[in-house]
Each structure stands twice: as C-alpha cells, then as structure tokens.
Amino acid sequence: xxxxxxxxxxxxxxxxxxxxxxxxxxxxxxxxxxxxxxxxxxxxxxxxxxxxxxxxxxxxxxxxxxxxxxxxxxxxxxxxxxxxxxxxxxxxxxxxxxxxxxxxxxxxxxxxxxxxxxxxxxxxxxxxxxxxxxxxxxxxxxxxxxxxxxxxxxxxxxxxxxxxxxxxxxxxxxxxxxxxxxxxxxxxxxxxxxxxxxxxxxxxxxxxxxxxxxxxxxxxxxxxxxxxxxxxxxxxxxxxxxxxxxxxxxxxxxxxxxxxxxxxxxxxxxxxxxxxxxxxxxxxxxxxxxxxxxxxxxxxxxxxxxxxxxxxxxxxxxxxxxxxxxxxxxxxxxxxxxxxxxxxxxxxxxxxxxxxxxxxxxxxxxxxxxxxxxxxxxxxxxxxxxxxxxxxxxxxxxxxxxxxxxxxxx
Amino acid sequence: xxxxxxxxxxxxxxxxxxxxxxxxxxxxxxxxxxxxxxxxxxxxxxxxxxxxxxxxxxxxxxxxxxxxxxxxxxxxxxxxxxxxxxxxxxxxxxxxxxxxxxxxxxxxxxxxxxxxxxxxxxxxxxxxxxxxxxxxxxxxxxxxxxxxxxxxxxxxxxxxxxxxxxxxxxxxxxxxxxxxxxxxxxxxxxxxxxxxxxxxxxxxxxxxxxxxxxxxxxxxxxxxxxxxxx
Ligand SMILES: Nc1ncnc2c1ncn2[C@@H]1O[C@H](COP(=O)(O)OP(=O)(O)OP(=O)(O)O)[C@@H](O)[C@H]1O
Ligand SMILES: [Mg+2]
Numbered sequence: 001x002x003x004x005x006x007x008x009x010x011x012x013x014x015x016x017x018x019x020x021x022x023x024x025x026x027x028x029x030x031x032x033x034x035x036x037x038x039x040x041x042x043x044x045x046x047x048x049x050x051x052x053x054x055x056x057x058x059x060x061x062x063x064x065x066x067x068x069x070x071x072x073x074x075x076x077x078x079x080x081x082x083x084x085x086x087x088x089x090x091x092x093x094x095x096x097x098x099x100x101x102x103x104x105x106x107x108x109x110x111x112x113x114x115x116x117x118x119x120x121x122x123x124x125x126x127x128x129x130x131x132x133x134x135x136x137x138x139x140x141x142x143x144x145x146x147x148x149x150x151x152x153x154x155x156x157x158x159x160x161x162x163x164x165x166x167x168x169x170x171x172x173x174x175x176x177x178x179x180x181x182x183x184x185x186x187x188x189x190x191x192x193x194x195x196x197x198x199x200x201x202x203x204x205x206x207x208x209x210x211x212x213x214x215x216x217x218x219x220x221x222x223x224x225x226x227x228x229x230x231x232x233x234x235x236x237x238x239x240x241x242x243x244x245x246x247x248x249x250x251x252x253x254x255x256x257x258x259x260x261x262x263x264x265x266x267x268x269x270x271x272x273x274x275x276x277x278x279x280x281x282x283x284x285x286x287x288x289x290x291x292x293x294x295x296x297x298x299x300x301x302x303x304x305x306x307x308x309x310x311x312x313x314x315x316x317x318x319x320x321x322x323x324x325x326x327x328x329x330x331x332x333x334x335x336x337x338x339x340x341x342x343x344x345x346x347x348x349x350x351x352x353x354x355x356x357x358x359x360x361x362x363x364x365x366x367x368x369x370x371x372x373x374x375x376x377x378x379x380x381x382x383x384x385x386x387x388x389x390x391x392x393x394x395x396x397x398x399x400x401x402x403x404x405x406x407x408x409x410x
Numbered sequence: 411x412x413x414x415x416x417x418x419x420x421x422x423x424x425x426x427x428x429x430x431x432x433x434x435x436x437x438x439x440x441x442x443x444x445x446x447x448x449x450x451x452x453x454x455x456x457x458x459x460x461x462x463x464x465x466x467x468x469x470x471x472x473x474x475x476x477x478x479x480x481x482x483x484x485x486x487x488x489x490x491x492x493x494x495x496x497x498x499x500x501x502x503x504x505x506x507x508x509x510x511x512x513x514x515x516x517x518x519x520x521x522x523x524x525x526x527x528x529x530x531x532x533x534x535x536x537x538x539x540x541x542x543x544x545x546x547x548x549x550x551x552x553x554x555x556x557x558x559x560x561x562x563x564x565x566x567x568x569x570x571x572x573x574x575x576x577x578x579x580x581x582x583x584x585x586x587x588x589x590x591x592x593x594x595x596x597x598x599x600x601x602x603x604x605x606x607x608x609x610x611x612x613x614x615x616x617x618x619x620x621x622x623x624x625x626x627x628x629x630x631x632x633x634x635x636x637x638x639x640x
Contacts, residue, residue, distance in 0.1 A: 006521050013509035299504045306466055306501070307566075308494025309522050310487055403467040406501050 003313055004320075011321035014293065022325070025289050029329025029382070030336060032282045036275045036378040037337035037370070043274075044369040047267040051230060053195055054260040055253050057202075059130050060099070060224025061233045062240050063256060067249050069221060070256075075104050076176050078219040080247050083207075086223050089243050095236070097226040099126040102210045104221065106173040108153065108203060110161035117157065117203045119171065121210025121220075124148070130226050133191045133204075140165040140189035148206035150188030154199030158190050165190055171205070175214045183213050231264070271374060275381050282382070283389045290322055290393040298400060306402035318394035319387065326386045330379055341370045411478065413574055413606040414440040414463055419472035421458055421629070432458040433469060434629035442573075443604035445597070447617050450626035456610035457502055458629070460576045463608065464497055465489035476574065494522060498567030502578035502610075505563035506551040512538060512558075513547035516566045523570060537565040540595060542588060556583040564592060568599055575599075577609045581616055593619045 015022050055061065064086075066077040079086060083100050090098045102121035107114055122131075124143040133152075135142055143152055151169065158164060165187050172182040185205060193199050211217065227236045233252045241250045254261030294301070301314055347365040421433040432455045440446050448456045461467040462474060465481050466489075474482045481492060493499070498519075506515045516534040525533075538547050541561040551559050560583050567575050575596075581589040593616060599605045609616065617623055618637075625633035 003522065003524075006518075010507075010509065017509060300507050303501070303504060303507060304518075305490065306464070306493065306499060307519055307522070308490050308492075308497075310490045312487075313522070401467075403461050406466070406504050 004316075007313060007317045007320050008324075010317055011324055014297070014321055015324055018293075021289060021292075025285060025325055026329050026332065028282060028285050029326060030332035032278050033330055033333025033378060033382060034336040034340070036278050036382075037334065037375055038340055038368075039274060040271050040374045040378065041337070041341050041368040041370045042366065043267060043271060044371055044374060045367045047263065048369050049367065051260050051264060054257055055230055056131070057195070057198060059226070060222075060253070061227045061230055062225045062237045062250065062252050064223040064240065064244065064248050064250050065221065067247075070249075070251075073103065073105065073221070075174055075214055075216065075221075078102075078216060078221055079223065080219075081244075082218045083220045084218055086220065090223060090225070093239060093243055095225050095239075097128075097130060098224060099123060099130055100207070100220040100223045102207060102214070102216070102221050104173050104210075104214070106171050106203070108151075108157070108161065109170045109172065110163040110167070112162040113160060115157060115160060115200070117153075117201055119173065119203050119205065119210065121205050121207040122146075123207050130224070131204075133193070137192040138189050140187070142189050142191075143204060143206055146206045146208040148188070149185065149209060150205070151185035152189040152191060152204040153187060154202060155190045155192050156196050156199035157201075157203070158187070160200065163187060171203070171213075173214065176216060181213050181215065272377065272381075275378050276385075279381055279385050283385065286322065286325070286386060287389050287393060289325075290318060290390050291396075293321070294318060294393045294397040297397075299406065301397050301400050302402045302404065302406045305400060306406055311398040314400075315394045315398040318397050319390050322386060322390035322394070323383070326382060330382055334375065334379070337375070338370065341368050344368050411442050412439045412475070413442045413444060413477060414438070414608065415473075415475040416459070416463065417473040417475075419459070419462060419469045419474070421455075421462065421467070421469045431629045433462065433472075436472075436626075436629060436631060438624065438631060438634075440606060440608060443600065443606055444622065445600050445607045445620055446609070446622045446624055447620035448608065448610040448624050448626060449612065449617055452612075453628075454626040455629040456626060457578055459626070460578050460608060460610055463574075464499060464576050465492055494519065496573050498570070498572035498575040500560075500563045500567045500575070500577035500580045502582070505566075506559055508551050511548045511550055512543060512554065512562045512565075515551070515562055516569050519566060520570050525570070533569055534565070537569045538562070541565045542591060557585065557588060560584060561588065561592070564595075568595070568605075571599075571603060572605065574606045574608070577607070579611055579613075580609060581611065581613050586615060589613070589615060 064079060066079055069077040086100055099122065104119055105116060106119035107116050122143065123146045133142065143150060151171065161169065163169060168184050168186050170182055170184050172180060175181040225236050225240055227233050230253065237250065237252045244250060254264065304314060305311065347367045349365055416436060416438045419433045419436045423430045423432055436459065448459065450456055458467070462469050465484065468482055473480055476496065481489065484492065507518065510518065513534045516537060517530045520530045520533065535547060538544060541564055543558060543561055543565070546554065546558060560580065564580055567577065581592060584592065596607055597619065600607055609620065611617060621637055623635045623637055624631055
C-alpha cells in the first residue's frame with residue numbers, strides 16, 4: 001500500500017519532468033482515442049441507419065413463416081395455424097409489439113400503367129411503430145381497420161401510375177387455386193419513405209379485405225415481433241420459438257436478411273480493427289517515450305535499487321507512469337469525443353456525398369451513435385494494450401544493475 | 411560478533427586487453443560497532459569493496475558475511491531487503507533522486523520500509539537539521555550545491571538507524587567545518603547506537619578521526635592500523 005503510494009508519487013513527478021514530451025504524448029493519446037470513438041460513432045450511425053432501414057422493410061425483428069414461404073412467398077405458403085389462434089398465442093406470450101400479416105406479390109393497375117408490388121394485408125391498429133410508414137408524412141389517411149376497403153401506396157408508385165388519392169386502382173393477385181383474384185381499391189393514402197424503393201415496392205390494404213379477396217379464410221403469411229433493440233433479438237427469438245412446433249419457421253432478422261446480418265457482424269469486427277490500428281500507431285509513441293524515459297533514468301533507477309527498492313517496484317513505477325499517461329490521455333480523448341459528437345446528435349447532412357450511397361441503403365442524414373460498448377471497448381483496448389506495451393521498457397528498467405548505474409561517473 | 415566479514419574476495423575487471431584486479435584475495439573482518447576507514451590512492455578498490463559488502467556487486471570469488479549471514483549467495487530480492495533494513499549508503503557519485511525534495515529523499519528509504527508519514531517527516535526534519543540543512547528541506551537536488559546534496563545523502567543513510575553504514579567519500583565536496591560536523595555525527599551514532607561504519611576516503615582529516623585505518627592498494631590491504639582516538 002505504502003509502496004504503491006511512493007510509486008504513484010514518483011511516477012507522477014517523473015511524468016511532469018519533461019513537460020514537452022508528456023504533452024506531446026498526451027495529445028497523441030487524446031487525439032487517437034478521440035479518433036477511435038468519433039469514427040466508431042460515425043460508422044455505427046451509418047450501420048445503424050442501414051440496418052434500421054433494412055429492418056423496416058421486413059419489418060419485424062423476429063418472424064414466423066410457413067417453412068416454404070421464404071423461397072416462394074406465394075399465397076399457398078401460409079402459416080398453417082388460424083390467425084385467431086396465432087394472435088392469441090402472441091398476445092398470451094406477452095409480446096409488446098407484434099402483428100400478423102398477409103404478404104403476397106400483386107400487380108397494381110391504374111388507368112395509365114401497372115406495376116408489381118409486395119401487397120400487405122395488415123391490421124392497422126397493430127402496425128403502430130412497426131412499419132416504415134411515418135403517419136406524419138402521409139397524404140390522405142392511413143388504413144383504419146382490417147376491413148378497410150382502401151389502399152395505401154407510396155408516392156413514387158403513385159407518380160409512376162400517374163394516379164393520386166381518391167382515384168381507384170385494380171389489384172390483381174392469385175388465390176390458392178391459382179386463379180386470378182382481383183378487385184378495385186380506392187387510394188386513401190400516399191406514404192413517403194426514406195428509401196425510394198419502398199415507395200415503389202409496397203402497398204397496404206386491410207388484412208381481412210385481402211383474406212376475403214384471396215379466399216384464404218382466417219390465415220396469414222407471417223407473424224412478426226418487434227423488440228427494443230435490433231442487436232438483441234435472441235430472447236424474443238427463443239420465446240417465439242417456444243410457441244411453435246416445426247410446422248413453421250421462426251427466424252430473426254439476421255437470417256431473414258443475411259446481407260444486413262452479415263453487415264452488422266462485419267461492422268462490429270471493423271470497429272475493433274479500427275480501434276486496434278489506431279492503438280498500434282499510438283503504441284509506437286508510447287513505447288518510445290517510455291524507453292527514452294527509462295534510459296534517461298538509468299542512474300536514479302539504479303540508486304533506488306541500491307537503496308533497497310525491489311526490482312518489482314521499479315517495474316511497477318514505470319507501469320504506473322505509463323498508466324497515468326494513458327488514463328489522462330483517455331480522459332481527455334473521451335471528453336473530446338463526447339464534445340464533438342454531442343452537437344452532431346441531430347444528424348449530419350451528408351446528402352452531397354450520399355447520392356451514390358442510397359442504393360447501399362444509407363440515408364442522406366447521418367446520425368452518429370455514441371454507444372457505451374464502443375467507448376468502453378476503445379478505453380479497454382488502450383489500457384490493456386498500453387499496459388502490455390509498457391511491460392518491456394518497465395522490465396528492462398527493473399533489470400538494471402544498481403552498481404553499474406551508480407558508480408558511473410559522468 | 412563481527413558485523414562484516416570478507417573472506418578471500420577477488421574481483422577482476424577487464425579494461426581493454428588488461429585485467430584489473432579491483433579486489434585481490436582480500437579478507438577483512440569488522441566488529442559490531444566498528445568504525446573503519448578505507449583509504450587508498452584512486453583506483454585502489456575502495457568502492458568495489460564497499461559495493462561488495464553492500465550486496466550491490468558480486469565478487470568473482472570469496473565470501474561475504476553480514477551479521478553472520480552469508481550474503482554473496484542471496485538473490486536480488488533478498489539483497490534489496492537486506493540493504494533496505496540493515497544498511498545505510500552514501501554513494502560516491504550519484505546519490506539523490508532528482509524528482510524528490512531533500513526531505514523526500516531522506517524519507518525515501520523509510521517510505522519503502524513502510525514507516526508512517528508523520529514519523530517519517532519528523533525524523534527526516536530532525537536529521538536534516540543535524541546535518542545543517544534546516545530550511546532547505548523543500549529544495550530539489552538541482553537546487554542545492556554538491557556539498558548540500560552530499561549532506562542530504564548522509565542524512566538519508568543515517569535516518570533509519572541502520573546497523574551498518576557504508577559511506578563512499580562522504581566528505582568530498584564539503585568544507586572542513588561541515589566535514590568535521592559530519593564526522594562528529596558519525597562518531598556520535600557509532601558511540602550511542604553502536605552503528606558500524608565503513609568509510610572510504612582520501613581525506614586526511616577524516617582519516618585522523620577514525621579508530622581503525624585500513625590502507626589499500628591495487629585491491630589488497632597493505633596496512634591495518636588501530637589508531638588511538640584523536
Ligand atoms: N565497472 C568497472 N569496469 C571496469 N573497471 C572498473 C569498474 N569499476 C572499477 N573498475 C576498476 O577497478 C579498480 C578499482 O576501482 P574502485 O572504483 O574500486 O577504486 P576506488 O578506490 O574507489 O577509487 P577512487 O578513489 O577513485 O574512488 C580501478 O582500477 C577501476 O578502474
Ligand atoms: Mg571510489
């Protein structure tokens with residue numbers, strides 16, 4: 001305890017012995033840590049954006065389908081459990097946000113043109129906070145019930161079809177007997193979405209209306225559950241899995257959209273690599289500083305050994321010195337990172353550079369994400385690797401021969 | 411009982427093509443409470459002998475016993491412990507830790523020993539006063555003269571009351587008055603606490619003070635004189 005106090009004091013004093021070197025090193029560590037955290041926050045913001053957008057197209061973190069639905073999303077591959085039963089199970093399991101839907105390919109025809117879309121028959125009261133539709137960015141109204149006779153399509157699609165709210169379109173799909181099922185719908189609402197392809201590719205009608213049109217009774221294509229955090233869906237997945245036998249498949253979004261799932265993993269790996277690369281650059285400076293500091297102090301280290309300080313204490317002293325440097329640098333770096341990310345929380349407009357990126361699923365506004373895990377990761381990496389990097393100079397110092405250090409006359 | 415016993419010590423340094431015998435089959439025994447002065451022309455082997463006794467350097471051959479414990483076979487850690495508990499050092503060339511003040515330098519050994527802060531402080535200030543450095547306790551070594559630094563080193567060596575004090579040219583850089591004061595302090599510690607002293611010096615005045623004068627030449631003892639106190 002006492003020894004530690006001596007070590008800390010000596011380390012502290014020695015740190016301020018060469019102000020210039022210490023300041024340079026502190027600046028390097030601070031900027032390095034800032035760069036780690038800042039860049040990670042930007043990357044995470046971008047990834048988060050892509051993934052949230054991607055998920056919103058599904059939408060639902062964990063989903064239940066007929067085993068063949070993913071390969072062939074047609075009307076014959078419905079969940080072999082009646083919707084009433086399905087909904088009752090989800091409700092009983094206590095999920096917060098869930099929905100059941102009919103989801104089939106369909107063709108929408110206006111008097112001018114026609115387009116293929118993914119047609120969703122939904123229960124509007126259950127889709128709150130599930131779809132990508134932003135009710136405040138809606139012309140007309142959203143669907144009001146499962147029996148609603150209207151259809152809601154995207155603005156882009158309305159443009160293509162040269163139609164508008166209040167006009168009628170014909171929706172055509174197949175029923176389970178492979179007969180054409182069609183019916184006219186009045187357009188009651190036009191939605192806008194971040195992604196143009198969503199505005200073109202999706203159309204919404206009442207669930208029951210669609211069930212009747214297709215003649216499928218009380219059956220649906222999918223049941224979905226939305227959790228709080230897309231990174232953490234295992235619990236929901238397991239709970240949902242437990243509700244069903246293998247007449248259906250339960251899948252988390254990472255399996256439903258393997259591209260997005262892989263991206264999340266790749267990006268998490270990328271963050272670690274980025275943090276380590278910056279650290280490696282830093283560590284050269286750190287080790288160099290320590291080696292120099294130790295070399296300059298041959299004699300006093302020898303003196304301390306001669307006076308009876310244990311070699312392990314010398315080792316400790318150099319490590320404490322290095323840790324002090326790192327901790328101060330980290331503190332400054334963290335504050336810098338926080339201070340530079342906080343004002344950007346509202347989003348960074350990257351529309352100038354983002355033109356080409358929308359196809360990758362990135363939006364034009366980037367929201368940096370300062371995640372606790374990433375901050376902890378950066379700090380831990382710097383501390384742990386910094387500790388390891390200082391072992392060698394510290395070890396060298398503790399191996400000094402007191403007599404050589406002391407009897408040397410300048 | 412002897413405080414220090416050296417048996418047939420040899421230590422050879424290579425300088426270029428030449429072998430230098432810094433210690434040449436040297437044996438010496440120093441009683442508990444002894445007061446010994448090592449003198450020799452420069453290069454006679456005084457520092458080498460003191461370093462060997464203090465466990466700072468291992469002889470090539472021979473045995474060193476301190477308080478009936480053979481120390482030339484101890485590990486580094488055990489030697490550190492021995493120096494910390496039993497031996498006070500004043501080195502010839504480099505003595506003080508630059509980042510510590512005079513008082514902190516004096517406290518250093520006690521601090522490593524684990525002595526409580528208040529006790530440390532009190533003892534350090536008292537000893538600094540004794541060596542004539544009252545008022546300079548907060549100076550760093552770079553703010554003191556060579557003689558003042560030397561006295562801080564002496565203060566550090568004596569402050570924790572070691573049983574053996576090894577001092578290499580403790581009075582170099584000191585004027586005759588301070589030098590006499592220091593020798594009086596040594597004599598007093600020797601008498602009242604029966605601390606054993608081994609002092610290497612060129613200084614005739616110091617030699618005259620000391621009961622036993624050991625003259626060395628080329629790593630050998632050439633004369634061992636019991637002097638009647640001056
Ligand atoms: N590390 C070393 N490497 C090579 N030779 C050394 C070393 N240390 C001492 N010597 C040699 O050993 C001999 C004895 O040296 P030592 O320092 O013990 O003498 P000393 O009596 O203390 O001299 P001084 O009065 O100048 O301090 C000298 O010839 C010296 O050059
Ligand atoms: Mg010498």
